[in-house]
Amino acid sequence: MNNYFVKRFLYLIPTLIGASILIFFLYSLIPGNFIDTDPNLTAERKAELYALYGFDQPTIIRYFIWMGNLFQGDLGYSLQFQRPVTEVLNNYIWSSFIVAFASLFLTWGIAMVIGVISATKQYSFFDSFITILVFGAMAIPSFFLGLIAIKFFAVDLGWFPAGGMTTSGADYTGWAYVKDIAEHMVLPVIVLTMLGIGGLTRYFRTNMLEVVKQDFVRTARAKGLKEKVVIYKHALRNALLPAITLFAFELPALFSGAIITEQIFNWPGIGAIYMQAFSVRDYPLLMGFTMFIAVLTVISNLIADILYGVADPRVRVK
Amino acid sequence: MTQQKPLLSVNHLKTYFQSDDGLVKAVDGINFDVYQGETVCIVGESGCGKSVTAMSIMGLLPDSSTIQGSINLDGEELTKLSKGNMRRIRGNKLSMIFQEPMTSLNPVMTIGEQITEVLLEHQVISKKQAIKKSLELIKLVGIGRGEQIIKSYPHQLSGGMLQRVMIAIALACDPKMLIADEPTTALDVTIQAQVLNLLQDLKEETNMSMLLITHDLGVVAEVADRVVVMYAGKVVEQGTVEEIFTDPKHPYTRGLLQAKPVLGSRKKRLYTIPGQVPKLVDLKPSCYFADRCEHCMEICTQQTPELKCNDNSEHKVACWLYEKEVVHQ
């Protein structure tokens, strides 16, 4: 068993090296860069800047320099912000994280409850109603949903602020500051939740329907157990197992920002920064960020495996 | 035995399913009794409605079904019970084991949890007492190392062991009636005999009644007191095990007996009844066995024969061959 995890862990190394090669060369081989984009620079100044940022070196050498820096926790230097990439990420990633985290929490909680109820009442009014809502929510594009939310809850009803992360001009501290951010979070979180909830609800419903058909659920009923016990103790536990893996895969999404939603709500998150970096060709930032997400993805895979092993006796006890 | 009241009495039971093809008459007006301490076997080919009969008695049918007639257990009319009251009987006074031991237990719960669960549901005992009782039950069904077994998960045990665990669960609350639906079909031949003997011994020890469903007449010969032969949702013959084996009347029963593997050459099937069980949708009044029967007469395709006695015994058969007026024709 321990051997398995050691092996699993060692597999991470070639995976990450492969990812780094892909990421580095894809961005390096695209013609043009941050310096070329600026028409005001003289050729002389350009050459100076090339030397300064190391663009005059061969690509292979640059890759090893980049990798060497990565190992020291240095993701590179953002040309656009004129700061280390780690610092830029650190400045924006947490605002994306709090929104993603709140929405993840809501999405999973609601999807699980609705999915399970839908499955136990298959083809009932509730089930059909939810199915229609779910497909509706999945079909609406995020920008439309976001604008509707702003129009309705922010403009017409005035319940929540329309955008931003804090009230501009206000100088809150302590709890007042937390409350202010929370109020600004509500609409983006609702929109993100509505976007994510559909697929997950279907997933839980399907899983649950699959499980309640199984023989051991029939046995549980034949034992005279209460229907609640049959569903929530016997069936749900089994339906949740495959979801553990899915849940671990959400880890990178917590840090990768929501490009469109952040744009609409003017939320200072990493998604918006990512888009900006593209338009000015701030490749060090893009490479650093992509590599960061790649590492998170690989780690979340490992966590998924470990969690699954802990939760499923068929894997845990051999 | 016949003078006392039966423990289980099934009368005019009809269980129909609404399906896409139409109304499936899976069980179509059957009658039989099971007395205290008796083993009754239901035999018939696959798809004859045996499992549906069992699930009707257990009250575990899906919502797409309708049930008519009467199922009386120990003086209580099961078809009229509320869901809650039926639940209190299930696993308690009336319990059941199934064909597939490998999938019949919850893969993420320990054997111990799954045995104590039924005790804690139906009896007023502490968790400690329940665990003690579980260990006794495991011993009762002939498994050693109880302490270790209660901590293991289903995937760690063999099919035969799991079926023993299922029996332990079924017997936990001292049922009066045990339904066993093809309990040995999924097991290895050598294990089959062991599990069957275990069931037989336990039945004798506890004086419970057993309704054993099987398509294997070898099993019937070993354990049955009385036999109910089912075909296409109907009972076609019914009698004591001697009557059925020495004097089978219905051509279907005779076919089954002919198809029975002879002792010592278990695997070689000497004979199979040609044709198959009809689909149980839109059946016209007739003997449903008619297209497979070598004695088929004109009336067989026009009218359904009734299950009745033709002499003073309890041996009943539903076949036009034994109807007096037909013989006169």
Ligand SMILES: Nc1ncnc2c1ncn2[C@@H]1O[C@H](COP(=O)(O)OP(=O)(O)O)[C@@H](O)[C@H]1O
């Ligand atoms: N839930 C159901 N819906 C529709 N038809 C069913 C259902 N369960 C069983 N049947 C039908 O009832 C018939 C009898 O099935 P069953 O009792 O399982 O046969 P067996 O004698 O092999 O146990 C079969 O034709 C089967 O297709």
Ligand code: SF4
């Ligand atoms: S009723 Fe007719 S068809 Fe049916 S079993 Fe008897 S003889 Fe054969």
Ligand SMILES: [Mg+2]
């Ligand atoms: Mg069956």
